[in-house]
Amino acid sequence: MNEHIIEKMRTMKLYGMVRSFRTTLEAGNTEQYTADELLGMLVESEWDDRYNRKLNRSLQRAHFRYKASVEQISFTSDRQINKNQVLRLADCDFISKKENVLITGSTGSGKSYIASALGHQACSLGYRVMYEHSTKLFARLKMGKADGSYLKELLKMEKQDLLIIDDFGMQPLDVQSRTILMEIIEDRHAKRSTLFTSQVPVNKWYEVIGEQTIADAILDRIIHDAHRMELKGDSMRKKRINLEMYNEEIEN
16 A cells, blocks of 8 residues: 555655655654654655755756855955855845845955855745856857847846856957847846856946946946945965865875
């Protein structure tokens, strides 16, 4: 009878229930539960299983640069990161309010890691997230204009609750990239949240975008009510490399 029930659960794709029920049977714990307790446990197991599978799919679709978490962010004094600000952003209320986030700092300061950590957090709360490296994004969308996939790509980005554009401003935008960015921001303005990371200070973004009129329109939509975070201190990447070299010397 139990195997028959398990097979029906599997047919209905209740995989969390299957695992929990089988584990309970194998442990011989069924008599410890009342009928409603057993049912509650099975429902909770199925809920957890579906949540975890949905989260894994969201993380895979997002294509984050790092497997990161807010708990692993270093808040040492030399980095001058406002811990309270990061934790407030981690509740992802800015996404529900359709606000933007701008993270700036020198290379290796941890911008991409923090952005990925916030993205992971957003996925865990059920938001749709997409991570894009700015250079690759503009290159792909330029190709999209040639092969006819451009509008499909824009629509895909428009549907994301949070779009992360990493390493913005690595090089000045050309005419096509400027137009693409304007269309992305126009589609998302006051509808969805966008997070930018950049080595370039925000007050230099006019120079990156070029064309004063378009730059004004883009930055007015990006910067208005945006949360800003400027990272200080030495490169975390260099620190990690130095620590690894130090450990190797000790081992040798």
